[in-house]
Amino acid sequence: MRKAAGDDHWVIGSIGPSGAILMMGEISEEELYEDFLLQVQGLADGGVDALCIETFSALDEAELVIRAAKTTGLPIICTFTFENGFSMMGVTPETYTEKMLKLSVDVLGTNCGNGLDGMVDYVKAIKTVAPDHPILIHANAGLPIMEGTDTVYPETPERMSAFVPEIIEAGACIVGGCCGTTPKHIRKIVEKLKVENLLFYY
Numbered sequence: 247m248r249k250a251a252g253d254d255h256w257v258i259g260s261i262g263p264s265g266a267i268l269m270m271g272e273i274s275e276e277e278l279y280e281d282f283l284l285q286v287q288g289l290a291d292g293g294v295d296a297l298c299i300e301t302f303s304a305l306d307e308a309e310l311v312i313r314a315a316k317t318t319g320l321p322i323i324c325t326f327t328f329e330n331g332f333s334m335m336g337v338t339p340e341t342y343t344e345k346m347l348k349l350s351v352d353v354l355g356t357n358c359g360n361g362l363d364g365m366v367d368y369v370k371a372i373k374t375v376a377p378d379h380p381i382l383i384h385a386n387a388g389l390p391i392m393e394g395t396d397t398v399y400p401e402t403p404e405r406m407s408a409f410v411p412e413i414i415e416a417g418a419c420i421v422g423g424c425c426g427t428t429p430k431h432i433r434k435i436v437e438k439l440k441v442e443n444l445l446f447y448y
């Protein structure tokens with residue numbers, strides 16, 4: 247990807263949560279830290295320009311991965327996933343933001359969730375606690391529904407991109423897509439953004 251992107255585009259290395267719950271003793275902090283260290287070093291060796299820690303829900307796990315990510319010296323993005331106002335581990339956007347500021351994360355935000363319009367309140371909440379930080383939004387193309395054996399995401403590129411002005415107005419400056427978004431969604435979002443520097447894609 248580094249080669250294909252050339253020198254004039256950023257390549258961001260993505261890191262998701264482990265799936266284990268520290269609080270339940272499913273893994274030790276030391277083991278988890280070592281695992282994250284391997285991941286961030288691999289991504290740094292591959293030539294990424296920044297690290298995007300995403301879809302996290304627990305503050306203790308996020309702290310470990312951020313500590314590991316800091317050893318690379320790369321810029322750090324860390325986004326949590328919220329549903330109905332809380333992450334899966336009960337963290338609010340405000341508490342998440344306070345913790346990220348303490349850990350000196352470079353870019354804040356949220357990913358996954360329920361469409362771009364579902365992200366507006368989270369952006370506002372993050373902005374209240376961190377008014378000067380860049381905010382990234384990678385929304386799903388709506389909540390997935392099952393059609394037979396297929397998982398389908400309901401939001402079309404047109405509907406999703408229609409919310410770009412609102413999300414920017416709320417305070418986001420990097421917009422892209424998470425589950426269910428396709429190159430067509432991203433193309434439409436870019437058209438709305440008009441400013442290429444504001445775009446992230448994955």
Ligand SMILES: [Zn+2]
Pocket residue numbers: 357358359386424425
């Ligand atoms: Zn997602």
